[in-house]
Amino acid sequence: MIVPSIDLQGGHAVQLIGGEQQAIDAGDPAPIMERFRLAGDVAVIDLDRALSKGDNDAVIERLITMGNVRVGGGIRSVERALHWLNKGAAKIILGTAATPELLGQLPKDRLIAALDARHGEVVVEGWTKATGANVIDRIAQLKEYVGGFLVTFVEREGRMEGTDLEFARAIVAAAAPAKVTIAGGVTTTEELAELDRIGADAQVGMALYSGRMDLGDAIAAPLVSDRQDGLIPTVVADERGVALGLVYSSRESIRHAVAERRGIYWSRSRGALWRKGESSGDVQELLAITPDCDRDALRFTVRQHGPGFCHLGCRTCFGADGGLGALSRLLQDRRANPPPGSYTARLFEDPAMLAAKLREECEELIEASEHDHIVHEAADVIYFTLVRLAGQGIDLAEVERHLDRRHRRVTRRD
Numbered sequence: 001m002i003v004p005s006i007d008l009q010g011g012h013a014v015q016l017i018g019g020e021q022q023a024i025d026a027g028d029p030a031p032i033m034e035r036f037r038l039a040g041d042v043a044v045i046d047l048d049r050a051l052s053k054g055d056n057d058a059v060i061e062r063l064i065t066m067g068n069v070r071v072g073g074g075i076r077s078v079e080r081a082l083h084w085l086n087k088g089a090a091k092i093i094l095g096t097a098a099t100p101e102l103l104g105q106l107p108k109d110r111l112i113a114a115l116d117a118r119h120g121e122v123v124v125e126g127w128t129k130a131t132g133a134n135v136i137d138r139i140a141q142l143k144e145y146v147g148g149f150l151v152t153f154v155e156r157e158g159r160m161e162g163t164d165l166e167f168a169r170a171i172v173a174a175a176a177p178a179k180v181t182i183a184g185g186v187t188t189t190e191e192l193a194e195l196d197r198i199g200a201d202a203q204v205g206m207a208l209y210s211g212r213m214d215l216g217d218a219i220a221a222p223l224v225s226d227r228q229d230g231l232i233p234t235v236v237a238d239e240r241g242v243a244l245g246l247v248y249s250s251r252e253s254i255r256h257a258v259a260e261r262r263g264i265y266w267s268r269s270r271g272a273l274w275r276k277g278e279s280s281g282d283v284q285e286l287l288a289i290t291p292d293c294d295r296d297a298l299r300f301t302v303r304q305h306g307p308g309f310c311h312l313g314c315r316t317c318f319g320a321d322g323g324l325g326a327l328s329r330l331l332q333d334r335r336a337n338p339p340p341g342s343y344t345a346r347l348f349e350d351p352a353m354l355a356a357k358l359r360e361e362c363e364e365l366i367e368a369s370e371h372d373h374i375v376h377e378a379a380d381v382i383y384f385t386l387v388r389l390a391g392q393g394i395d396l397a398e399v400e401r402h403l404d405r406r407h408r409r410v411t412r413r414d
């Protein structure tokens with residue numbers, strides 16, 4: 001699959017040719033992250049820190065809150081690695097500092113060793129110094145310490161002249177079972193598809209920024225279908241992972257969905273694009289597209305607006321859902337349209353009353369000892385917490401994303 005790349009200099013997203021000459025200044029990286037995160041992991045590389053010319057820490061921290069980020073650039077110590085792991089980076093990328101001694105002190109599954117190669121030889125210090133070491137040999141030395149490798153073909157980087165598929169195959173074989181990401185020269189969706197078939201992801205920057213490659217086409221590139229019409233079964237799920245329904249996607253509909261960042265599918269009955277909510281108003285904000293392991297099905301993660309996904313007016317095509325998501329949405333609606341005289345409306349109108357109830361219910365939960373009593377008091381605490389969130393316009397999914405980032409911490413509280 002594609003791993004879009006955001007390279008940072010002076011707070012801006014940039015693209016360099018050969019790691020030196022700036023070809024594109026794309027400005028604020030946040031809107032770019034909004035688009036790129038649809039594909040999954042996004043590589044964010046701090047070029048300033050890599051060159052010891054300052055840092056882009058504040059920008060990276062902001063991007064981490066927006067999606068899954070692989071952080072790289074100037075990570076040369078255990079302390080610096082832990083800093084980004086504890087901030088919620090999905091993975092960290094280490095270059096010259098990727099030694100067995102340092103890597104052995106960090107969680108293997110979240111480490112990517114970056115190897116920059118010019119014609120197969122590892123180069124360091126901003127690609128200026130040849131080491132005499134072969135990439136395949138270096139992989140053999142490090143593979144037991146990392147979950148993945150990022151191998152950049154320096155002679156092809158930023159030049160959009162195509163990548164070296166045969167060398168990529170050799171790298172994948174040498175690195176197994178560690179995952180491999182190839183960077184440098186990847187320009188076409190055909191290359192993306194072939195890299196995926198041999199077991200490698202492709203980190204792409206210049207081709208996306210220049211418009212040479214369309215992100216929607218890139219996401220669709222590895223997909224296969226066993227249907228005569230070539231359509232891909234697509235499970236539509238909300239932010240909490242609840243399945244809303246089953247639809248079908250085409251390469252064209254995926255391209256439009258990514259470009260417009262909304263739920264757009266392919267109607268089998270009409271043989272045309274289907275923009276969900278175009279007539280009903282129940283539109284979907286597209287958050288992510290995820291292929292399954294066989295590349296023959298997709299999951300669209302969406303933020304559903306309106307009553308729901310089903311044409312019968314239900315939240316899902318499988319009937320009404322329940323749980324915390326349903327309660328959170330109900331309270332959000334009650335905040336916008338408070339029923340006169342209701343208890344929930346009183347809580348919204350009286351912050352002191354809500355605060356007192358939260359304190360009271362927390363104490364009762366602490367004191368509860370019997371199974372059913374604990375369940376009852378926990379339900380009360382959760383209810384009043386969701387009222388507090390709804391009163392501030394905060395969605396439960398935002399709290400869940402924060403918890404996901406917190407779960408990635410390596411350094412735990414005593």
